[in-house]
Structures are given as structure tokens and as C-alpha cells.
Amino acid sequence: MTAFEPIAMDFAGAGDGRERALALLLLSMADDEFVIGFSDSEWTGIGPILEEDVAISSIAQDELGHAQALYTLLADVVADGRDADAIAYDRPPEGYIHARLLDHPRGDWATTIVRRYLYDTADAARLEALADSTHRPLAELVAKIRREERYHLMHVETWLERLARAPGEPRDRLLAALRLVGQDAGTVLSPLPGEPALVRHGIVAEPFGAIEGRWRSGVARTFSRLDLPPLPATRNPGRARTDHSDAFRALHAELTMVRRSEVAATW
Amino acid sequence: MTDPLALDPVLPPRERSALPFNDEALEHDERYRHFEDHVTRGGKVEATDWMPDEYRTQVLRFVEMHANSELMGVLPEREWLMRAPTLRRKLALTAKVQDEVGHAQLLYRVAEDLGKPREAMFDDLLAGKTKFHNVFHYPTKSWADIGIIAWLVDAAAIVAQQALRDSSYAPYARTMKKICWEESVHIMHGRDVVVTMVTGTPGQRAAIQEALDRWWGPLMQMHGPRSDRSKDRDIHWRIKAKTSEELRQEFLGIYVPRVWELGLTLPDPNLGLDPATGEWRYTEPDWDELRTVVTNHGPKSEERLQFRRVNREATRWVREAILAAPRAAA
Amino acid sequence: MSDAAPADGRTLEPWEVFRQEKDGDPMRHGGSVMAPDATLALHYAREMFGRRQESVHLWVVRRTDIHDLADVDLLQPPLDRSFKKPGGYVMRDKLAAAREVSGQSQPKANKGAR
Numbered sequence: 001m002t003a004f005e006p007i008a009m010d011f012a013g014a015g016d017g018r019e020r021a022l023a024l025l026l027l028s029m030a031d032d033e034f035v036i037g038f039s040d041s042e043w044t045g046i047g048p049i050l051e052e053d054v055a056i057s058s059i060a061q062d063e064l065g066h067a068q069a070l071y072t073l074l075a076d077v078v079a080d081g082r083d084a085d086a087i088a089y090d091r092p093p094e095g096y097i098h099a100r101l102l103d104h105p106r107g108d109w110a111t112t113i114v115r116r117y118l119y120d121t122a123d124a125a126r127l128e129a130l131a132d133s134t135h136r137p138l139a140e141l142v143a144k145i146r147r148e149e150r151y152h153l154m155h156v157e158t159w160l161e162r163l164a165r166a167p168g169e170p171r172d173r174l175l176a177a178l179r180l181v182g183q184d185a186g187t188v189l190s191p192l193p194g195e196p197a198l199v200r201h202g203i204v205a206e207p208f209g210a211i212e213g214r215w216r217s218g219v220a221r222t223f224s225r226l227d228l229p230p231l232p233a234t235r236n237p238g239r240a241r242t243d244h245s246d247a248f249r250a251l252h253a254e255l256t257m258v259r260r261s262e263v264a265a266t267w
Numbered sequence: 268m269t270d271p272l273a274l275d276p277v278l279p280p281r282e283r284s285a286l287p288f289n290d291e292a293l294e295h296d297e298r299y300r301h302f303e304d305h306v307t308r309g310g311k312v313e314a315t316d317w318m319p320d321e322y323r324t325q326v327l328r329f330v331e332m333h334a335n336s337e338l339m340g341v342l343p344e345r346e347w348l349m350r351a352p353t354l355r356r357k358l359a360l361t362a363k364v365q366d367e368v369g370h371a372q373l374l375y376r377v378a379e380d381l382g383k384p385r386e387a388m389f390d391d392l393l394a395g396k397t398k399f400h401n402v403f404h405y406p407t408k409s410w411a412d413i414g415i416i417a418w419l420v421d422a423a424a425i426v427a428q429q430a431l432r433d434s435s436y437a438p439y440a441r442t443m444k445k446i447c448w449e450e451s452v453h454i455m456h457g458r459d460v461v462v463t464m465v466t467g468t469p470g471q472r473a474a475i476q477e478a479l480d481r482w483w484g485p486l487m488q489m490h491g492p493r494s495d496r497s498k499d500r501d502i503h504w505r506i507k508a509k510t511s512e513e514l515r516q517e518f519l520g521i522y523v524p525r526v527w528e529l530g531l532t533l534p535d536p537n538l539g540l541d542p543a544t545g546e547w548r549y550t551e552p553d554w555d556e557l558r559t560v561v562t563n564h565g566p567k568s569e570e571r572l573q574f575r576r577v578n579r580e581a582t583r584w585v586r587e588a589i590l591a592a593p594r595a596a597a
Numbered sequence: 598m599s600d601a602a603p604a605d606g607r608t609l610e611p612w613e614v615f616r617q618e619k620d621g622d623p624m625r626h627g628g629s630v631m632a633p634d635a636t637l638a639l640h641y642a643r644e645m646f647g648r649r650q651e652s653v654h655l656w657v658v659r660r661t662d663i664h665d666l667a668d669v670d671l672l673q674p675p676l677d678r679s680f681k682k683p684g685g686y687v688m689r690d691k692l693a694a695a696r697e698v699s700g701q702s703q704p705k706a707n708k709g710a711r
Contacts, residue, residue, distance in 0.1 A: 038349065038357075041348060041349075041357075041361050042348070042349070044341075044345065044348060044361055044364050044365055044368065045341035045342065045345045045364055045367075045368055046345075046575075046578040046582075047368075047582070048582040048585035048586055048590060049585075049586060049590050050368055050369075050371055050372040050375065050385075051372060052590070053365075053368045054365055054368055054369050054372065057361060057362075057364075057365040057368070058365070060361065061358055061361050061362060061365070064354065064357060064358055064361070065358065067354070068354045068355075068358075071354070084354060085353045085354055088354055089352070089353075108581065108582075109582060109585050162589050163589070166588045166589055168588065169584045169588060170584065170585070170588045170589060173584070251349065254349045254350055255349050255350060255351075257350045258347075258350045258351065258352040258409075258410045259352040259353075261410075261470075262467070262468050262470050262471055265352075265467050265468050265470075265471055266463055266467055267352040267353050267356055267410070267460075267463060267464075267467075
């Protein structure tokens, strides 16, 4: 599956696909955190009120910190001399495997909150299934990330509720954002190639299909309580992490701009 | 400093009746005299004290301009938030810009408690009625600018802010202590970026020198023209304690040697320490340029104000519906 | 400071923030945030006074819920109260006299004192 060869996979001990499956898992998670972190960090300096500006920036920084830690774990697994920065930055846009949900730009405040809510809840379900991973460094990192994510969930849920309960423009914008990104929400938990190896080796506790089912139930309960329409099925699940948007390509061009200006320099 | 974030454990009291100027039975002129006496002897003023109109408007203007500068100061660096070349630099720059927003919050809060709502302050800033510091009206051209700004612009600011930690207006003084502690990290980040590039490729080193050549003029203008201490109302009311020239000398004394030790040059052939007087000599800054820039005719003034207007409008629905401003004023 | 209308959960008002720097320290006033209710006030307090891990505990209180006292007659009353304070008990001369009477001109050094 050539579309899924984003990084060099020639390392020893590939065995029955465990290493490759683990590498893809770590890369998918790292890319998710990297892209949403970058995207939401755009709110720094232009948030709706000063206090909220600081809050959303902290959340974005946390995601970038998680990405950095995940890229570092991946660098250890792949062990081809690249560090976290090289993996994070030195790929063409088609080499990234973040979920299509995160290809949407941050949009207005309602779009950011909706995207955050859908991502944070899906990520929470994913992290729960990794809490007892047989890959110890991952289990340890997941324990720390889950503690940080608690604040993200608290904050985004309070915002979802506020928007849903405020009649007129806020609720209308919330509904419009759901129409825009709802079909892509499930891409965070779409199965990865090599998933059987992940489950067989106990890297993840259960298949992503089961994780997605539980996540959807949780979202349905919240949406029902807030009188929001049910989340639709995932559009085109087979291409959940490929075919990136123009918005992402533009983001990629910008985030690599300085680094590309002096190749192999130290910054 | 063992407790860098310690702020006085005192709530602004409703009446500090031990102070004679708070006595409502006295005539205005008598209250004014008591107040002036109190302040010029080093006494502190809280938000709920009686103040002469002159003091209140002077402090408000001072704090408001500072708050505006933090808010507008976000924008030059924000342009490079998406472009940071490593994860660590990205995190550091995002945290720094976030801190500036935080400083704006702290300062607008101080100004709000003096009686002006933040929306009114934003209205005035975006209509060009109030000002922000010169350095934030200039463009950034490369990643090297990010290093130079975080190091030297923040250094010039911290020199001024340290001197404000003993301001007569106590809420402002307390805020300055917190801000100074946070700014010290920014300077380290900036200097680290500069030193890394200076010891990097020839292209990186050249970029730093070029950025420094461009920023030196605005930096020299930043503390403002020399003023007569005896005529300075901000100094009279102890809102600030040091003159522009004292601050500039302090900045030069610390940072010019640090620039030179990296093998970088500064674009002023007259710049140097006079060993006889201990004072730094320099080419007189272009005060016309300063005046033009701070009246919003700088290279990026209008573009950045317009950017803020557009973004303020884009999030207006959030404030009106969810985070409403207070209705009637008290 | 006005007596504001009851919180409707949407109007911004000032909340005072108190913070504890480390275990065992008292809560100290840090500043204030504008927020529409207690939930966001706590989140914003965490951001303004805790995002750098500089606090271990935070309180937020609506400014209008604070009752204060600064009346000088109550807090700095004019008559002598030295009997309530350590500085009100100066015994140096009396101790010197007592030692003389008991035949010791200098206080005995205590083992392991100080």
C-alpha cells in the first residue's frame, strides 16, 4: 500500500509486522496532535476574549508537546538516526497520516470547538485502549497524556454546552460546524493497516472498530442531551488518513518555510 | 528573588480611611494636597482610593498604552508562529506570544479597575485614539527578527518594567513584578535563538546581522526622547521613577557589550562608552521617525490595526452571546 | 465596586484569584480574571496563575462576594495594647537584677542552645 509508506521502514526485526504496525500507530497519533496543535495555536493573540485566548493557546501547546513526545517514541522505534524534529518536519504533505478531521482549518470559534470536542473525545477513547499497552514506553507516555487531556475535555465540553444552549447565532454556528466536519469525525478511529498485529501483540487492547463504537455512544449521549443532531457515519473511511486538503498543504508550506531555507542548519 | 510571584496579600480595600485624602469631609484642594504629599513621599495608591482627576487620567493613560503595546506586540511575532523551524522553538514562541496576551490581560484589568471597560479601550486603540509602542509598528522579515525581537526588544522593555515595580499605583506595581518574572524567560529564549544562529551557517549569521541593523534604530527610539525630570508628570506622581535617558543608558550598558561579544556590529559609528563620564554616547535617534510611527503612520501600523479590527469582528458573536460585557456601568 | 446583578452565567465580571505556591503556604491574592461564571473563572485562573506549574491550589471568588474591613478604628485602635504583643514584655533589667541577687552576674550558657 504505497500511499501508506510515509517514512523509511527498513529496520531490523520487522517480524510479523509488529514494528511496522507500531510505527504507523505512533506516527498517526503524533501527526494528529501535531496538526491540531498547529492549527489551534493560530488562535494565539486573536481569541474571543483575552482570558480565553490564553486558555486555547495552552491547549494547543499541550498537543504539540504530546506530538513531540510521540515523535520521539517513534524515532526510537524506527532508529534510523532521525530525531523528532526530522520526522515532524521533513516530509512532503502526502507523507503525513493525520486524520481527515484535522485537515479542516480551525474556522470560526464554533468550528474550533466542535473539531476539538470530536477530536478530544475520540483521542480519549484511543488513549484508554492504549493505557495497558505492551509497548511500555507508550503505556507510560499515555498515562501522562491522559492526565493532561482531562483539562482539554473539561474546557471543550463547557464550551460545547455553552454554544449548544445559546439560541440564535451561537447554536446556528455550532450546527453549521457539525455539518461541515461531522462526516470526518470518525477518521480519528478508522482502522490502520497492521491493526491485527497491534491487537495480537497487545499494543492496543481492542480493534479500533470497537473503540469507535464506544466513542460514538458517548458522543450520542452528549448530543442527545444538548439536542444536537446525531453524528453521521464516516465518509470514505478507507481514505481516512490520506488525500490531504489544500488547507493542510498551505499549513505544511508555512511550517516548513524557515527550516527549508537553510537545510541541515541548527536552529 | 526567592518568591518571584509573590504579590502583596492585600485586597484593595473599600476605604483606606487612615489616609486623609480619603476623608470625604475635606475640601477638594485639601484632599489633593494630602494625596500629593502621600505619593511624593513614596506612599501607595489602591484602586478604591480617592485620586485627583489628574492622577487617575495620568495612570490610566500610562497603563492603557502599556496594555495596548502588549496586545499589538503579539502581532509581529505571531506572523512567525507557524514557521518555527523546530518543535521546541515552536513551543517557546507560542508560549511567549501567549505570555504577551496574558500581560495584556493583566494590564487591561488594572486599567478596567480604574474605570474604563476593556471594550472602550479596544475601541480607542483601533480607532487610533490611543497609542502603542513604536517597535510594534515595524515589519518582521525573517526568523532572525524573532531572535532579535525576543532578546533586545524584550530587554529594553524589561529595563523599563523593572523600574516600574515601585510605582505609586500599587495594582500596577504588583503586575509589573509578575510581568518582569515572565519576561526574563523571553529574553533567554531570544538570546538562545540569536546565539544559535550566530554560531550556525553563514546565511544564518548574515540574517541576524541584517535584522540587527534594521531594528537598532527603533530600539534606540523605544524609551523616548530625553525629558526634563522636573517637568515630567509621570515622575512627579511616582507612576514611573526613571527618565527615558536613564532607561536607555541602562539598556545600552547591559546589552551593547552582549551584542559585541557575539562579533555582531551595530549600525552607529558613534556608539561607545565614554570612560570619563561612564555614559554611553550615540548618534541622536530620529525623533521625527518616532513621532510619525507612534501616530500610526509606521510601516505596519494600519495593517496591524486592521488585522485586529477584522479579528475582533469575527469573534464579536462569541462575546455578545456567551461572554457578554457588563450591561449598565455602576 | 457596584453590587452586580446575580450571575446569569454569560455576563463577564471580575473574579479575584487566590493561589498557594507550595504545600503548607497560605492562600495569597494573585490578581483577577474576567469570567461569566465559576467554571470558566477557574479555568482562566489556572491559565493566568497556574499554566507554568507555579501554583498547587487556586481559589476564585466573585469580587462582589468579598466583604472587607479597613476601618482604622477597628483595626488600629488608639489605646495601648502592648499586653497582647511580645514587644510588651521587656525583662532585661529585671533579669539582670534577679541574677545579681542569686549570685550570678552572667546568664549560664545553655548546652546546645540556639
